Amino acid sequence: MERESFEDEEVAAVLNQHFVAIKVDREERPDIDQIYMTVCQAMTGEGGWPLTILMTADQAPFFAGTYFPKEDRFGRPGLLRLLSSVAREWAANRTEIERTGTGVVSRLKPFLEQSQPGDVREQLLHDGASALLARFDAAYGGFGDAPKFPTPHQLMFLLRYALRFGHEEALRAVERTLLGMAQGGIYDQIGYGFSRYSTDRQWLVPHFEKMLYDNALLAIVYTEAWQVTRNPAFADIAKQVLTYVLRDMTHPDGGFYCAEDADSEGVEGKFYVWTPNEVRDVLGDEVGNRVCRWFHITQEGNFEGKSIPNRIGESLDTFLNEAAIAPERWQSELQDAVRKLFAYRERRVHPHKDDKILTSWNGLMIAAFATVGRVFGERAYVEAARRALQFIQTRLTDADGRLRSRYRDGHAAYPGYLDDYAFLIWGLIELYEATFEPSFLRQAVAFQEQQLALFRDEQAGGGFYLTPSGGEALIARPKEIYDGAIPSGNSVSAYNLLRLARMTGHAAFEQAASDVFRSFAGDVGHYPAGHTFYLLALQFARSRGQDLVIAGSRHDAATVEACRAVQEAFLPQAVVLFRDESAQADALTEIAPFLAAQRPVNGKVTLYLCENYACRQPTHDVKQALAELNT
CATH class of the missing domain: 3.40.30.10 (Glutaredoxin)
Incomplete structure (x- = not known):
């Protein structure tokens, strides 16, 4: 829609004549995104991005949808026809349209603002694990069919579940999934880091966009898997992910950028794919042929005539036997080849970098750097976490100590949301356990107390709103417990509160965590597998x-x-x-x-x-x- 419509003068003329056009960055305004995505799902039965909402001046939505082409196409109405039709209807029946919008708000406001309490039972853990394992793909890892998302907190939950209940199948599911992703095209075999999701069952063809939050959570779960299994491949991936973040996603002063686009030069994946001739030009014929064999780079390709490097479905021993090369020699040769291919690739046009710095996602990456640095004794990683925290303290914290949500080009904006506080507190706890410096624990406690004061739902008996008290007035003040691509702020807060209660003896923190569990237990009971960070926190509570x-x-x-x-x-x-x-x-x-x-x-x-x-x-x-x- 960006290219087809919003940059098109004909569409712009219609928009500007009849509408006030507002484009929302959902990463900057998760509150608006949460509210109107719920509206879209309720009105149409589906959701997704781009999200298209038509509303009255007082924010009441009367039409919702996702993607619309400029002109009618494949049975989908075109944006031009839609806008013109709505403009005519508005002129003729404005009162009726406003009544529709008011009705939508009155029906959805309770749904957005209220949670479903219930009994907090250990059975929720078993139900969540069973639902995930019923969808486990034993051949390639992951859960369900294409598209496949990494969703690392599902693996973090299953890892803990496997150890607590001696559940071998859960542990195998975690190991197979982590190995499958690391071997696939969803992992950048040349420059490191994970893409957002795989379009196929095998983890081969990704949507090439790289998100900071995915890489933060994946670095953590690969590290935890190494702790349990001591498989060196898991340690390698965790460290490589952080190598990518330090190299490509770090502000000179320490904060971490949001994302890298999928496209370069207007073509998705162009930056990442190869032909055999390119590889041989860089490495020479002998080494180049071996590297092509190793990464499955072929003449016919696996993505629009070119190849996404991957290691799917082949063992090291098989390769070494067929290539007739000693393991030590191949290891040295491969490392040198990857360095040369990376240097060659750096000369290509890079994908656009979204250089926003979000407090919430930085909190996750601080937790990742602190965790990986603690476990592997790598001081440089812990220092990176410390520098990112300093960035937040100096650029994203007000004089009164309250967090801001977004920084870019010297400007911080938006009062901090629940996720900003929850994820940063998580990062601070991990920094304390990586350094044992009491100042990090003190800051975690201070932000936790501030979060309780700003976000807690006192009337309904617990849980946290997404937005702070006294914030901008929207049609609802949403609460969220669903652990989607990112864990919910409520789930992470329950985990933080329990850990801080145990670290400080602060009984009020433990009570606040209990309130979160009870407040959302009914929601979780409907679909435990969609609330795996909640289950992770609950498992900690039940330990x-x-x-x-x-x-x-x-x-x-x-x-x-x-x-x-x-x-x-x-x-x-x-x-x-x-x-x-x-x-x-x-x-x-x-x-x-x-x-x-x-x-x-x-x-x-x-x-x-x-x-x-x-x-x-x-x-x-x-x-x-x-x-x-x-x-």
Whole structure:
């Protein structure tokens, strides 16, 4: 519609004569998008983008749809005819149209603003896992048929479910899906990073747009899968994703950009595809032929006459046998070849970069950099998370400490939404566990208290609105629990509240999380598989409530070693705190007073394992503590 209609002078003339045309960036205004997408689904039975809404001046919608060509085509009405027809009807029957819009608002407002409470049952976990596994594609990974979306929080939930209930099928589903995506064309084999979704079952042909949020969540789940399986391929992918983000998606001052388009020079995927001749020109015939064989780059191609590099359906051993090459030599040769192909590709016209910086998506990427840096002991990743946080603090935080949602070209706009607070708090918690610096935990608590004050639904007994109190008046103040491409702010908030409650002993946080669970349990019960981050948080709530406190000196080698062992481990049911005996002022006990008595014993690093706020005998044995946590 951008090319066909909005840049067309004939369409513009009709629009400007009869309408006030407003184009909304749904990433900047998720509140408007949430409201009017619900309107479209209710009025037409379907939704999607582009989203087309006709409304009265007081925001009441009376017509909704998605894509309209300029002229009638394939049974779909053209935008020109639609606009002219509505303009005539408005002139003749304006009162009736306004009545229609008012009726739409009155019917949908309760649906948008209210949640369905219910019983918070463990069965929701089993129902969600069963529904996902019933749709699992054992051949290629993922769930259902084409198109396939990564939806990393589904995998994060299943990974935890597999460990908690000893469910081997759930673990196999996670491993197969992660391997399938990493081998497919949805993963950029030359420059790294994941595209938004695959148009086919095999993960071969992506919609080539790369989104920051996908890559953040995927880096986390690949890291978690490495923690569980120790498969080095998962570690490689997690690190490569962050290599891509640092190289191509990072502002000079540390914030992270939104996305890269699918198109370059007006052609989708042109930047990413290859012919055998191009590869041989770069690498020479011998190495070039091997690389073409490795990445399935063929003369006939797999995408509009060219090839998307991929590794679908072939093992390393098979390739090495057929190529008659030693593994070590091939590994070195491949790394050199990918570097050369990447350098060659850099000379092509790049896809457009959406250089908006969103607080919410940056919160997810801060969580990713902190998680990957913590697990693999990579300080550079943790520093990248720290710099992004500083960017938000200096560019996207008001003088009164409230968050802004979007930054671009020196200008911050829009009061922060629920997702901005929820995702940033998640990032701060991960930064604390990666560094054990109390300042990050203090900031997380402060933003959590601010979120409760601005977004909590006090009348309906819990849950959070998408927009803050005192914000712009729209036809409704929406609440959302559906965990779609991105987890909902309510689901992530429940998870944050539980973790902060355990870290600080703040009982009000735990109660607020319980209110979220209860407030949306009815919605989740209708379709548990669509609420997997809610289920992830619920699984944390239903765990044994374990806390691990490490007490020692930050400058002591044994303490550093103990912290590294704990930071590398997968402990989805626990929170970890570090009591630094060498700090001049014990900042942590100011935030968590219950830690005052947990100090090193006999001058040695000491670990305290607590369950539901009752602590066992302290130990100096890290392996013993981790074994008890994983029992």
